[in-house]
Amino acid sequence: MLGPILETLIGGLLTGVLYSLVALGFVLIFKASGVFNFAQGVMVLFAALSVARLSEFFPMPIAIALAVVVMIALAYAIEFLVLRRLVNQEGIILFMATLGVTYFLEGFGQTVWGSDIYKIDLGMPKNPIFVLESVFPGGLLIDPSELIAALICAIMVVALAIFFQVTRVGRALRAVADDHQAAQSVGIPLNQIWLMVWAVAGIVALVAGMMWGAKLGVQFSLSLVALKALPVLILGGFTSIPGAIVGGLIIGAGEKLAEVVLGPVLIRMFDLAGGGIENWFAYVLALMFLLVRPQGLFGEKIIERV
């Protein structure tokens, strides 16, 4: 019994890392500009589409490099055409603006790259590996491509955390997140900072898009993984990088375990069908969290004093 549960747990954690990465894109932009960027999901799709189509014409490393350029250009366009014009507007107006960007980008992605299902082949090993064969009969089955994806995400996350905490620009980003007028008053240029976070969020979306795309194929439904990032954010806090990571892991592992552990219980005790737990578990968990700890596990306390 323990073997399969551990296996599920590991599989869940590895998926969770990918959730974390998508959530991280949200956190970056929310921290620096107070904008809840609804377009983050579609940015994941757009990035994955870019890599998939470009890799048809170029070798993979070049395709990825070009996709990075595409995402930075996209950040430029969004900053120049939308954000710059909405400086100091209400949060809800900025949110609406990102809704607009979402639907534009969704259509525009098809216009540029087409609307079929595309493949991303990162050349990762496909054969499952077995570990701890001495402890469990038959060992634990792990998908090596998931393991590699998780490693890449982990490196990305650590790099970002260091960037935020110790560099001059990272500090400026946190300052802007706290009080953008004061940041302006000490000479921090808001436009440059916003451009930078959107570019970084674009690159985070690119990594997430490649990992998910390699796993599921690149298609419209990829933009829906962003919806899984929502409970992750509620759990971890909208402004916390560690929160996004831990939240992603909890949701990833939690929903897989719930399916395996809770499912049979529901079937046996209440005679329910017991399926689909994976689909709602994350949201129920998030709702419960909202009631108990609205700022999330690691969310910054709202400092209010006069």
Added chain:
Amino acid sequence: MSAPVGTVDKTEAAATPPPHASAPSRRSRADGIGAASVILALNNIEVVYNHVILVLKGVSLSVPKGHIVALLGANGAGKSTTLKAISNLLRAERGEVTKGSILFEGDEVHSLTANDLVKRGCIQVMEGRHCFAHLTIEENLLTGAYTRRDGNAAIKRDIENVYTYFPRLRERRTSIAGYTSGGEQQMCAIGRALMSRPKMILLDEPSMGLAPQIVEEIFGIVKNLNVKEGVSFLLAEQNTNMALRYASYGYILENGRVVLDGEASALSENEDVKEFYLGVAEGKRKSFRDLKHYKRRKRWLA
């Protein structure tokens, strides 16, 4: 001080004769003084918010290099608006300078960004302190050095220098700014501005909401910075009494116009200032003198 934060030549600041010795003539003040000794000059500026609300109706003032000049006035007189017009923070609030000129060290700065102006050495400390609440005190100070390119060693030295002026900040260096006291936050905001190595600080209501001893302490440090580092100050205050004790010159703003200006000592002796801003009333009120005051006051407002 081992490492001065400001770059203004102290001897020059000290040697400059009192700039407003002659009888005031407001219009010509800015160009009346030799250009070299004036660090900031506003000529007849008008500010409009949201394209329609006219808030400043032709304000002129000048700050001589190395001096503290007070900008006084009641709530809503336009003090903060004046400072933001100078520091180019108005645009973010949908405000705009529609007329007049703003000269910093002789250059028109009205079309620059706040970032440009900080690089040139003019920085605003906003009303209400505005520390970065989730950053530590020391991180707050470091953000003030964002525009600098002279390396970490120099920045470290200046942080130490800020701590010698504000010993309380050294004690609280690792505290989250949002949880420090109002006085400490005001010190943090001034220290943060100092980290940009300013020639001039636009200081907006440093006394706001603080206990009298803390206000006293902060004004003392401001004076110290002015004397030792040669930083010029334009100080917006409602606390007329405090401001006139530390400033060398003052302007009184009412409804977006300068209604009176003069040497600080002259202003604090002025009957109308006493009555309207210092809360000191003459013994025999309700006499014909009231009428005279009223007329004089009408004249300013016209």
